[in-house]
Amino acid sequence: MASTRKLSALSQGRGDERVRRPAADRSEEQELQREEEHLEPWTQLFHHAGLGMVSTDPETSCIKAVNPAFARMHGYDSPEELIGKHVQELLAPECFASFRAELERTLEKGHHSYELLNRRKDGSCFPVLVDGVALRDERGKVIYRAASVHDLTARKEAEDRFSFIARAGEVLASSLDEDTVLQRLAELSVPHLADACTVDLLTEGGGVERRAVMHRDPELVAAVFEMVRRWPLGTCAPGVTAQVLRTGEPVFIPVLTDAALADLARGEGHQAWLRQLGFKSLICVPLQARGQTLGALTLGLQSGLRSHGPRDVELAQELARRASLSLDNALLFQKAKETQVRTERLQDLTAALSRAAAVEEVAEVVIHVGLKAARAQRGALLQLREGKLHLMCHSGYPEALMRAYQPLPLEVFSRSRTLLHERQPLFFGSRAECLAQVPEMTPVSSVVGEGARALLPLVTEQRMIGLIIVGWETVKSFSQPEKDFIQALTRQCAQALERAELYRDAQAAVRLRDEFLSVASHELKTPLTSLGLQHVLIERAVSAGLLDKAHSRLASSARQVHRLASLVGSLLDVSRISLGKLALEPSEVDLAQVVKDGLERTEAVFTQAGCDARLSLEPGVRGWWDGSRLEQVVVNLLSNAVKYGPGKPVVIQVDSEPGWGRLRVRDEGIGISPEALPRLFGRFERGVSDRHYGGLGLGLYISRQIVEAMGGTITVESELDRGALFTVRLPLRAPG
Template sequence: MKDTPPAASPPPRRLEEAGAAVGETARQLTRVGLGDHLCLIYERFEEQVAALVPFVRTGLERGEQCVYLVDEHTAEEVAAVLRESGVDVEAEGERGALVFQSTREAYLRTGRFVPEEMLAYLRELERQALEAGFTGLRIMGEMTWALGAEPEGEQLIRYETLLTGFFPNSKVVAICQYHRSRFPPEIIRDVMRTHPLVIYGNEVHGNLFYERPELMLGKETAALRVEWMLAQLRRVRADERELVELGMRLGQQAEENARLYEEASEAVRIRDDFLSVASHELKTPLTPLHLRLQSLKREMESGPVACQHRERVIRVVESAEAQLRKLAALVDDLLDVSRLTEGKLPLTWEDVELGEVVREVMGRFAQQAAKMDCELELVVEGPVVGRWDRLRLDQVMTNLLSNAMKYGAGHPVRVRVEGDEERGVLVVKDEGIGIAPEHLKRIFGKFERAVSGRNYGGLGLGLYITQQIVQALGGSIQVESEPGRGSTFRVELPLRPPES
């Protein structure tokens, strides 16, 4: 073997341009591996380079020894192209990973071409590469040497046929390069019949015209030839089916990608809406609180506080406390969402009388309901005692009642508590704006609303948290509503906690 040639002077412009001509072939050659036998049918040097560069680079990356058999071009020219593509030719040559050989060193080692001797030489090269620690052997040979007196056409085809039987059980992959316009059509025809894979027109083709060695060597029977022909028909149809199935899978994937894109876009929209509403809702109690405290501070700094200011101070403090409670409630909602997302909503189980909890909540809302002109009505059908979390039950009633008053302002809100031996039932009904049918399924979603956040405040978390609490208590919540005719929320809870 020859050593790797030394660095040459800058290659001609044609070589520089050819070195950049690595296109589709590069991607397709990554699917080629040890045991494959290819031929390259080319007419321009750029087509050689398009296969040469990715073939060698892939082999080096996979730890294979790469041997290039030169004839039409010099080793210096080929090395220059590889350098232009980023291959460290000198370093790879020093470690024996990149080797250049001439025609006479390979095909004509004994002075004449003998297919069996060349095949034995390939086996020896494979053995040496594996013993040297390489994962396999990768060969690319220029076949223009065969245009001379040696070999005869039949010998060349016999050699290619023998190779086809050698490669499948080897650690070798090879590309035989044939210049289409320089070889007789009969040779090109037979070359295509002896290679399972053909590189032509910047594409790696599964060769439809490939024939097994016994066919090429004239050992076939009529029955064998018929079987081969039928197999080719089946192969074409199988390829067609595979393309159809691939197209269907791509179509399904496109639909799935479109769905995921829509979901992601909707999630971004919901997030942006939430951030906008959250910033508004969190600032709403802070602004009047700040103004009232500033006003109170100025009065306190202006001089001694007169007795007549006592009532004003009390009102300001009460207003501040109300705003702080509202702010704390918003923060609590956000904390609950965080806990629910992590699956860590704490529950404290105790015996609770449902009607008592409902009365307490309605009592707290009495003053606010009067301001909103919402008459509160309560019907309790006997004591309903269950084992629940009192604070979370209070939270459920609070969310449902505040929701009913918000969207049913100026109309009565009716609450009913009832139960039987197995469950307690809480019903909250308003006569407000109602919910459109298309929104009924999503109102329990996180940050979801059935109306504009500009017209109605809130973070869009109340019903989401309510549903999660009810489900954690082992119950269920349903809603019935029509636009303009109000909404009815019905909560059903088992009297005993679920075993889980």
């Protein structure tokens, strides 16, 4: 700058005076001009640099020059405001001594970097990195002192966040107790992130429970819990917690205005309580694990200099993620412990049931050991026979009441669709809840207290065989694991009762076998008789030289051979299925092409029956299936449609839905009775009498086994005289 002043002074004279200057003066003026041009880029760099730059007087330590970045960093509008200030005015008071020590090192070494805590114009302090430089003349005197200053606020905040999150992870992961994890989460949040914190969790019943509260003022903790008692939480209620639990997304209210407070409140009284807490900003983030929302963490700031910003939201989300992981681990650990206890109880019941052979013995075990396993105080086992529930065993109920209340027609539960049609258990937290949904239980429930109840249908694979009524002394809510455990107990009991009825089922099986042998003998004998007759006729035709008749007889014989092969093939398939040896050879298959191939195989059958095939085939429905076995299913369905609906059209449709290919075959034949529908896909079963329609009753059974082996389903819809609709659904998944 000195060169600039010199140059300016030299250029202030009049033009004619400059002309008369000596040559030496003009040479000095040119040298100064060249020096200023050389320094101009450095001057621009000083003014436009992103780093703060400052130079101070070596003698007084007063500021001589600063760039705009330095001024902005310290909260000043322009560099001129700082000129002449002592450097100590920009330091935090606690840093005076350390600054003098660092300055001595800079003067000693000529260049030195160190960290300080500087002070802004408004009095707030912030961390900086100082890179100081000191220059000396040939006599060792300091003639120039300057420094570049870098604001470390963002870096320090990042380091603090990282340190906080690391410490939080260790603290939260150190316990597998759910309540401890939640309390530690609240304690970590206050005061690092907020002045107050609440932790709310979703309950298994869909409600919301406040589990932990932390506040700078411990006296306000009770007030927060009292507010929840007066205005219970819920996923449909107003407020940030409910919104976060519904959406799974964080909510940030940087300034909690009166209007925003009114939106969060559930009336003037609630709003007054919220205003009393004095929050000026709120952050609410979800607690999520394995794709599910477990709860919500809410953070509130009260009045003061501190305010929430986007970085606080990010930090709260990261804390919530760590807490969610620890909470999920704690919940899994607790469930594992509960599962172990329930498994032991279930094993005890299973062992006792395995030792019971007769139906009466099974009933005794179900009631006495089963009730103990379920921690229930009352129970009754009713067996379903001929549409009525017959009492087999009970405990905890008055004997006279039980005798008067049986047999119980199943129709008394006609209004309980869940129990009878869906065959699902019913759980009631109290007597009042039970009677509200199943008023038929009034005679029993009126004398056994106000506690919880459960109606548990005993269901095997295809039917309901009985009912267990269970009662507890106290009112309670059933968690999902508890319901699952009771249902597992029920399944064990149902299986034990089914095993006790095996002898009766075995006798029925023997009768069914004898009936099948009679039908099979007839079905096999018919084509054999026809073959024998055709053989005689062929011999006569050949002897008489009637070759055309011989060819016709041969064709008829071939059809009988094909029929025999089909019957034998069905019997072999049943044998393979029974032995679990039904082999599949999957490959990429086009469902529409399989239908075309099956239709080609049954073309003669369609022609003979006078049926018209109407196709609607969506192209490109491909999957990894066994093509030949799938064609066998198609042929079975088409043959049935023609057999039971001769002379009427058969509609065949192929289409797709997400993840599934679908084949539908609809006929306009005689239909199927409601009584026959449940057993239609059983082995040796038919929808009609074998007196009027032939066959072994194996086609649909084999079709179902093939479809299910390929991961699909086959269903039927039908009414008498209205035809039938068979639907096959197959997965469109890739191999493996």
